[in-house]
């Protein structure tokens with residue numbers, strides 16, 4: 001059984017965010033303002049479903065301790081009150097504001113087909129009660145929260161890169177404090193996500209108890225990895241020109 005969870009973790013590690021050319025470019029410090037703006041506009045619709053995806057899973061967990069862990073995760077996501085921060089989706093919008101996009105820009109951006117495909121997958125495995133919820137735990141919860149550290153070749157975290165290279169102000173980089181602050185020595189993307197990923201692994205050990213359910217988890221995770229990388233590639237292909245200058249907050253604000 002633990003082999004099966006290790007298989008899922010290995011699949012996620014093999015195609016972690018830093019294997020994507022989009023993340024490699026962002027982490028190199030060479031992302032342009034247009035790319036970072038579109039990164040926010042096209043990641044947002046997926047993040048906007050996140051708590052509802054978790055709720056779809058939580059509503060089907062009969063174990064009190066595991067269910068309350070999901071409820072705490074959702075409460076923190078929606079309010080930021082457990083970490084004395086703010087609704088996570090809004091701190092992601094604060095990052096958008098720092099690179100020059102407003103909430104109106106985000107809401108009026110057309111949905112890319114590659115974005116829609118990720119949303120459809122996530123809703124299909126987390127919120128559709130005809131699909132066992134463990135498929136959602138493996139291919140949405142564990143994939144997002146069990147992500148290895150996002151670290152540049154010179155060992156900087158995504159938080160470091162946002163603060164020190166793109167020179168974002170505190171409101172602009174705060175999102176990354178709770179979501180991408182770990183460095184290479186860590187085996188998780190942030191402290192907070194590590195707690196969340198532990199719950200996902202426990203849910204899988206407890207409830208993905210048959211070979212059929214385990215096989216479904218592996219298939220759905222493989223599909224989710226394909227879809228998410230297609231989504232990353234779509235942003236890079238459509239919104240990046242190497243001739244454009246890298247974004248620096250100070251210069252854009254001047």
Ligand SMILES: [Fe+2]
Nearest residue numbers: 077088178179
């Ligand atoms: Fe979050």
Ligand SMILES: [Fe+2]
Nearest residue numbers: 145192193196
């Ligand atoms: Fe989380």
